[in-house]
Amino acid sequence: MPADSTDGLPVESLERLRLRRSAKWRTYDPDVLPLTVAEMDFAIAEPIRDALRDAVERSDTGYGAPEPVLGEALAGFAERRWQWRLDPGAVFSVTDVGVGVVELLRALIRPGNTVVISPPVYPPFFQWPAEAGAQLREVPLAHDDEAGWHLDLAALEDAFRQHPAAYLLCNPQNPVGRVHTRDELEALVRLARSYGVPLISDEIHAPLMLAGATFTPLLTVPGAAEVAVSLLSASKAWNLAGLKCAAIVSASSRMRAVVDRIPPDARWRIGHFGVIATVAAFEDGEPWLDRCLQTLSRRRDELAELLATRLPTVSWRPPAATYLGWLDCTALGKDDQPQQLFLSKAKVATEPGLRFGALGSGHVRLNFATSSDILDVAIEAMSRALP
Numbered sequence: 001m002p003a004d005s006t007d008g009l010p011v012e013s014l015e016r017l018r019l020r021r022s023a024k025w026r027t028y029d030p031d032v033l034p035l036t037v038a039e040m041d042f043a044i045a046e047p048i049r050d051a052l053r054d055a056v057e058r059s060d061t062g063y064g065a066p067e068p069v070l071g072e073a074l075a076g077f078a079e080r081r082w083q084w085r086l087d088p089g090a091v092f093s094v095t096d097v098g099v100g101v102v103e104l105l106r107a108l109i110r111p112g113n114t115v116v117i118s119p120p121v122y123p124p125f126f127q128w129p130a131e132a133g134a135q136l137r138e139v140p141l142a143h144d145d146e147a148g149w150h151l152d153l154a155a156l157e158d159a160f161r162q163h164p165a166a167y168l169l170c171n172p173q174n175p176v177g178r179v180h181t182r183d184e185l186e187a188l189v190r191l192a193r194s195y196g197v198p199l200i201s202d203e204i205h206a207p208l209m210l211a212g213a214t215f216t217p218l219l220t221v222p223g224a225a226e227v228a229v230s231l232l233s234a235s236k237a238w239n240l241a242g243l244k245c246a247a248i249v250s251a252s253s254r255m256r257a258v259v260d261r262i263p264p265d266a267r268w269r270i271g272h273f274g275v276i277a278t279v280a281a282f283e284d285g286e287p288w289l290d291r292c293l294q295t296l297s298r299r300r301d302e303l304a305e306l307l308a309t310r311l312p313t314v315s316w317r318p319p320a321a322t323y324l325g326w327l328d329c330t331a332l333g334k335d336d337q338p339q340q341l342f343l344s345k346a347k348v349a350t351e352p353g354l355r356f357g358a359l360g361s362g363h364v365r366l367n368f369a370t371s372s373d374i375l376d377v378a379i380e381a382m383s384r385a386l387p
Ligand SMILES: Cc1ncc(COP(=O)(O)O)c(C=O)c1O
Pocket: 038, 095, 096, 097, 098, 099, 122, 170, 174, 202, 204, 205, 233, 235, 236, 241, 246
């Protein structure tokens, strides 16, 4: 019996969700309601479930074989969704986006090089450069009431003047839900080209455009092909993170040469179920994705209403994309005090803001890819936890 009474995607009862063994459901004690890591509570898309079931029934559990199916499936999806005509032959499969970024950085950097990131941003962005042997330079997003969070192009130009080994873009940006505009991306590409800075664009949340938002793939921006590579995956939009499959896309011989420096053995590190599920998602998963986006857009509106009525001291800018709410709880405390308060008093787990950088002080990230009922229970508990 779905816990969601609307015609959105069904979500099982909390009791059934707690039987899941993924990180979201096994990190906290059983009396805590987790609205943390980017997993969704919806039932899996039917074409994906059928493809995986079929593979299990046929004991089709060997190594993954991503070529040429992954590139073809991604190219079809990208053209239908974003009118982006990418070359299926220029799709290089990797275990996941994290592995892809680290391998690309290894291919690009020499010891002592710097990699630029723009917090607040997905926490591994702070770790990936170090894993590849690079220093980190932070150029935070700018913020104003009209535009919300956005790239600070002037500060990026200052950083690019030092010729960093790469800039790591997050588009759409986790945790703030910003979809960088075509104008901003064009300006970024101009800077990258004039200072010779390679761009690595993490576009894992790209299919998750909520009502009103339009995604611009970086590689569709004029001149981007010469300096940029992009990473895409079905893992966020169809909730397949545990299956391990992602794609690096290049669009020029120059950037393809960078991708080709990744060790050939990487090809064997892909999840076979990841390839099967990703191909099913990109080829047959769009009707489900459309329902998912309608559901998430509605959930975003419900969350806005719940926050306004029950947690008025918490402010936010509803995200244009993703299912992540970046809540400004600075009225409740600094650093990770608000997250601690919600966890200890409300038994609701959110992601502590400081994980996303110093600008995250007093913030929490809340995952709203769940049912209306669960969201309601969570916000009610959080409101009762206020001092
Ligand atoms: C922006 C961003 N990049 C990468 C990842 C992780 O992707 P993967 O599991 O493919 O490494 C996430 C997960 O939430 C994310 O939000």
